[in-house]
Amino acid sequence: MATELMLEKWSGKISTVTIGATKAEGGTRSHSIKIGGEESLPFLFKEGAIPNKPQVAFEIWDTIPLDWPDELNKEYSDCYADPLAWAKKCVETYKAQSLCVRLQGAHPDFGNKSSQQEAQFIKDLLKTVSVPLIIVGCGDDAKDNLIVPACCEAAKGERCLIGSAVQDNYKTLVAAATADGHNIIAESPIDINIAKQLNILISDMGLPLDRIVINPTIGALGYGLEYAYSIMERARLAALSGDKTVASPFVCFVGQESWRAKESRVSVNEFPAWGPESERGIIWEALTATALIQAGGDLLVMRHPKAIEKVNKYIDELMKHS
Amino acid sequence: MFIIGELINGMYKEIGKAIKEKNKAVIHRYALQQINAGADALDVNCGPASANPVSDIQWLVETIQEVTDKPLSLDSSKAQVIESGLKVIKNKVIINSTTADQEKMEVLVPLAKKHNAKLIGLAISSKGIPQNKDQRLELVAGIVAYCLEQGFNIEDLYLDPILMPVNVAQAQQKDILEAIHEFKIISQPSPKTIVGLSNVSQGTKVRSLINRTFLVMAAAYGLDGVILDPLDKELMDAAITSELILNKQIYCDSYLDAYRKK
Numbered sequence: 375m376a377t378e379l380m381l382e383k384w385s386g387k388i389s390t391v392t393i394g395a396t397k398a399e400g401g402t403r404s405h406s407i408k409i410g411g412e413e414s415l416p417f418l419f420k421e422g423a424i425p426n427k428p429q430v431a432f433e434i435w436d437t438i439p440l441d442w443p444d445e446l447n448k449e450y451s452d453c454y455a456d457p458l459a460w461a462k463k464c465v466e467t468y469k470a471q472s473l474c475v476r477l478q479g480a481h482p483d484f485g486n487k488s489s490q491q492e493a494q495f496i497k498d499l500l501k502t503v504s505v506p507l508i509i510v511g512c513g514d515d516a517k518d519n520l521i522v523p524a525c526c527e528a529a530k531g532e533r534c535l536i537g538s539a540v541q542d543n544y545k546t547l548v549a550a551a552t553a554d555g556h557n558i559i560a561e562s563p564i565d566i567n568i569a570k571q572l573n574i575l576i577s578d579m580g581l582p583l584d585r586i587v588i589n590p591t592i593g594a595l596g597y598g599l600e601y602a603y604s605i606m607e608r609a610r611l612a613a614l615s616g617d618k619t620v621a622s623p624f625v626c627f628v629g630q631e632s633w634r635a636k637e638s639r640v641s642v643n644e645f646p647a648w649g650p651e652s653e654r655g656i657i658w659e660a661l662t663a664t665a666l667i668q669a670g671g672d673l674l675v676m677r678h679p680k681a682i683e684k685v686n687k688y689i690d691e692l693m694k695h696s
Numbered sequence: 697m698f699i700i701g702e703l704i705n706g707m708y709k710e711i712g713k714a715i716k717e718k719n720k721a722v723i724h725r726y727a728l729q730q731i732n733a734g735a736d737a738l739d740v741n742c743g744p745a746s747a748n749p750v751s752d753i754q755w756l757v758e759t760i761q762e763v764t765d766k767p768l769s770l771d772s773s774k775a776q777v778i779e780s781g782l783k784v785i786k787n788k789v790i791i792n793s794t795t796a797d798q799e800k801m802e803v804l805v806p807l808a809k810k811h812n813a814k815l816i817g818l819a820i821s822s823k824g825i826p827q828n829k830d831q832r833l834e835l836v837a838g839i840v841a842y843c844l845e846q847g848f849n850i851e852d853l854y855l856d857p858i859l860m861p862v863n864v865a866q867a868q869q870k871d872i873l874e875a876i877h878e879f880k881i882i883s884q885p886s887p888k889t890i891v892g893l894s895n896v897s898q899g900t901k902v903r904s905l906i907n908r909t910f911l912v913m914a915a916a917y918g919l920d921g922v923i924l925d926p927l928d929k930e931l932m933d934a935a936i937t938s939e940l941i942l943n944k945q946i947y948c949d950s951y952l953d954a955y956r957k958k
Contacts, residue, residue, distance in 0.1 A: 571948035612946050619954050620946060 394506025437479030629677030701730030706743020
């Protein structure tokens with residue numbers, strides 16, 4: 375007997391967010407990327423359209439990342455002193471299609487760069503590379519409220535993705551992103567209720583829902599990946615059933631979480647049974663990313679070029695079935 | 697919960713007058729107020745006083761469609777009135793309603809199919825109002841069987857168990873609630889269920905309280921749709937909250953507002 379597939383019919387749709395503006399669109403980017411737009415759960419092509427493939431952005435910092443492990447340092451330490459060279463390397467050597475720049479150097483404990491310095495850095499970065507940019511603050515609310523608006527203005531019209539708005543600190547960032555034509559990252563601490571509430575608060579300020587990307591906060595493989603997975607799945611099911619307030623694409627900070635895991639850092643001398651760390655960290659990052667892609671991750675911010683290469687291959691393979 | 701706003705009904709004085717005088721502003725206002733309050737669709741009923749419901753319903757449909765593209769529920773016991781409304785419909789449409797009588801279904805089921813409409817089927821026939829759960833089940837089983845025979849999509853069929861005023865038929869209320877649950881297991885895929893809520897409180901002194909208590913209980917029995925007054929804020933709050941308790945909506949601090957803006 376032939377097996378009949380039971381197909382789900384969905385009434386909702388994830389919003390499509392465009393990152394980067396080309397010259398024709400008022401910016402200076404060589405291309406833009408689109409994320410979201412799904413009308414089904416991930417890769418169930420028979421149930422609904424999946425118009426855009428998941429995207430990977432390379433993560434760079436505006437300062438030397440002191441706690442990155444050797445496997446990452448081997449790739450990037452030659453340009454840590456010059457973040458513009460770092461950006462260039464990602465784009466030219468590793469063919470990055472988008473960059474996520476973390477303004478860690480503005481953090482009071484890690485350099486305390488001023489908003490003028492950061493704005494100038496963003497201007498220079500926009501001149502150095504032509505890929506779409508994701509710009510995230512240093513994580514210190516008070517400082518982010520100074521540097522993020524300055525960077526938004528410096529990148530006016532480039533339609534960047536700006537982060538991160540959180541429940542206790544969203545107004546300044548949202549106002550800046552709205553005024554200068556950017557999209558915003560709405561970050562919630564692995565909490566679907568806060569994710570929904572924050573989207574409502576942001577859209578109440580006048581930023582349309584199709585300019586919001588949810589950062590659900592993720593854990594790496596072995597460190598709460600399944601919690602993030604279930605939150606993302608729950609939001610997706612609600613969105614596809616018609617709840618527009620959670621129908622935003624997801625950005626997942628995969629590199630940041632994966633390279634914190636003990637499994638991707640410790641040397642083979644300490645744990646001989648685990649095998650060489652030169653492969654382990656890459657596998658950890660790639661596996662975390664692929665699992666989150668299956669949960670609905672639309673934009674993955676990653677670090678190691680080899681992990682990114684693997685994940686891009688995986689995405690292309692999945693999209694062949696579309 | 698699929699919520700149909702009941703207020704555009706010629707039975708209400710202001711609407712009856714607006715229909716008579718062809719006062720579009722009143723109809724527009726009632727349409728938008730109900731939608732802003734969270735209604736998913738609007739019921740359209742010319743009311744008993746309309747001298748010419750066949751043309752009045754067209755005027756109502758066209759007038760409402762000027763301000764909203766939400767689905768409209770064409771409400772009449774006369775098939776020719778519904779048919780007339782369908783001629784000018786642009787929005788999605790619900791036919792409200794057919795009884796379990798063969799001659800009625802023969803006209804309305806093909807019409808629903810042709811217009812891709814949802815159809816409300818009442819657990820009632822020319823023989824009268826059902827007095828218990830089994831009679832209700834028997835009546836709607838006839839509707840389901842006919843729809844299946846005609847190839848009408850059962851998921852677009854909304855079955856109404858017929859609510860009785862609690863002060864008249866107190867003993868039947870539990871039967872009605874159980875019927876809502878059992879209607880859903882008549883076929884696979886399931887038909888949907890709906891009630892015209894205000895009947896339950898007819899003639900009582902605390903209508904709003906009885907309406908919302910019944911609605912929450914019916915939601916727990918699996919009710920899919922309801923025809924009600926969406927401007928009754930406490931009633932809507934109760935309906936929205938029942939969806940939360942049943943895990944059909946994701947909680948957030950602004951869930952009441954969020955639902956209404958959806």
